[in-house]
Amino acid sequence: MPLALEEQEQVDRLKDFWSKYRNVITGVVTAALFAYAGYSGYQWWRTSQTTSASQLYETMVTAVGKGDKEQTLRAADDLQKEFGGTPYAAMSSLVAAKIAADAGDAAKATDYLRWVAKNASNSGYSALGKLRLVTQLIEQGAAKDFAEADTILKEKPIIGFEALWLERRGDWYLAQAKVADARASYEAAWKQLNEVKEFPEEARRLLKVKLDAVGGSSR
Structure with a gap:
């Protein structure tokens, strides 16, 4: 059935509009799809990261229970490297710092605490890292340690x-x-x-x- 004149004009205008702007429209739609896919992918990645980090943290907790210092510190190091954006990395580094300090390795303990102070994704863990770092530096007692502690406390x-x-x-x-x-x-x-x-x-x-x-x- 032939289109009415008015309907034909609307179709012609739509064709003309699509001819002029189809590349722009296609680009916007494609970008939106990529954005959604990227967001969904990020959500999946973040969930995957948290799950994997929690499993590694459980491994560390088991190592602590066994008194296995080497495995404990290795797990903490792996959490820093692979899952630094998760809370588990800061939690494990705080534990590792205590274990290193108890073992007489002040330098290693200080490194863990510095990492937490600088990289913790949670402000509470960051604060704990800084406070414990200050205590560690005071215990070490060198002039440079007091200076570093002073800088932190001025924040x-x-x-x-x-x-x-x-x-x-x-x-x-x-x-x-x-x-x-x-x-x-x-x-x-x-x-x-x-x-x-x-x-x-x-x-x-x-x-x-x-x-x-x-x-x-x-x-």
């Missing part, structure tokens, strides 16, 4: 860790026999800690011991 504390930041600054002062400065930092930390009720009681007890040691007030 803005991650929200929720302000009290611990002040406590570590007190430790930094005390290690250099600056008792008055240490006392001031501990008292400021105590005040902050009392404003954050969810902090573990053990953290309060430890800080109070430090305050008492320098003649500070915990009121």
